[in-house]
Amino acid sequence: MSVIAVLGAGKIGEALLSGLLHGGHSPDDLLFTERYPARAAELTERYGVHGVGVADAARRADVLVVAVKPQDIEPVLDELAPLLGEESLVVSLCAGLPTALYERRLADGVPVVRVMPNTPMLVGEAMSAVSAGAHATAEHIAVVKDLLSHVGQVVEVPESQQDAVTALSGSGPAYFFYLVEAMIDAGILLGLPRALAGQLIIQSAVGAAKMLAESDEHPVLLREAVTSPAGTTINAIRELEKHGVRAALLAAIEAAKDRSTELGRAHEPRV
Ligand SMILES: NC(=O)C1=CN([C@@H]2O[C@H](COP(=O)(O)OP(=O)(O)OC[C@H]3O[C@@H](n4cnc5c(N)ncnc54)[C@H](O)[C@@H]3O)[C@@H](O)[C@H]2O)C=CC1
Ligand SMILES: O=C(O)[C@@H]1CCC=N1
Numbered sequence: 265m266s267v268i269a270v271l272g273a274g275k276i277g278e279a280l281l282s283g284l285l286h287g288g289h290s291p292d293d294l295l296f297t298e299r300y301p302a303r304a305a306e307l308t309e310r311y312g313v314h315g316v317g318v319a320d321a322a323r324r325a326d327v328l329v330v331a332v333k334p335q336d337i338e339p340v341l342d343e344l345a346p347l348l349g350e351e352s353l354v355v356s357l358c359a360g361l362p363t364a365l366y367e368r369r370l371a372d373g374v375p376v377v378r379v380m381p382n383t384p385m386l387v388g389e390a391m392s393a394v395s396a397g398a399h400a401t402a403e404h405i406a407v408v409k410d411l412l413s414h415v416g417q418v419v420e421v422p423e424s425q426q427d428a429v430t431a432l433s434g435s436g437p438a439y440f441f442y443l444v445e446a447m448i449d450a451g452i453l454l455g456l457p458r459a460l461a462g463q464l465i466i467q468s469a470v471g472a473a474k475m476l477a478e479s480d481e482h483p484v485l486l487r488e489a490v491t492s493p494a495g496t497t498i499n500a501i502r503e504l505e506k507h508g509v510r511a512a513l514l515a516a517i518e519a520a521k522d523r524s525t526e527l528g529r530a531h532e533p534r535v
Contacts, residue, residue, distance in 0.1 A: 269328050344370060395420065396423075435520050
């Protein structure tokens, strides 16, 4: 089994480590780097996986997964540049950062694969989209797809679609959590105890997600099946339309895509 090193073990780095362990990887095949020693100690205690320095990670790992914030990428590239060659495989999980950035800063020919995952990786339900950089072959893509298939679903997309993917599925879980949070508040408004409102909404979300995943029906048809003539649901739908919730979602997701593009542009060479 390949040795995988996660560079930057924050929320998504931890989700990947945890997901890979649940997916059957041995802690001996996983490494991570982390700038905060207390965080590193916490992860070692929780998962039995060892924190190492970047040089050690580059020497020992077959796959180096970059999971620092896009704003923190520069020192990581400086550290990696003298350590990697064509035999390495770099996988970037960073929102907005193009493979071309890595290719400019690392040695000639280092293969880079850009991935946008999401946090349901923690429970083996990630949605990940992968794109090959200029030096990544079909074999490199196959390695990364195989790795990510242990923690959820994987699709391959042209890199030009990655900012849109980031806005949809990368950030997507946050929109659902936001919606659930607001619906629980509605239960409070109607006088239900918080715990009961939470149970009602979370199980409704789980059931709806399962129906979406398992039935071949379009979401419109699933919604129509809940919406009885002169019933309760249509009154709620009228309010959602009146308050522009659909337009708000379109604008919100477009804003997320714009931010992803901007994060990449921040690292373009100055001319
Ligand atoms: N949180 C999410 O839902 C998703 C995040 N991503 C991407 O994953 C990356 C990480 O995001 P989060 O995990 O949310 O951020 P985070 O801030 O939780 O984690 C980043 C970690 O990297 C560490 N770090 C920073 N510089 C370092 C260095 N030079 N050496 C070693 N460790 C270093 C930090 O101490 C921190 O623990 C970002 O680029 C983000 O765009 C992608 C998909 C989803
Ligand atoms: O908010 C962010 O920038 C990261 C990328 C996708 C999800 N979270």
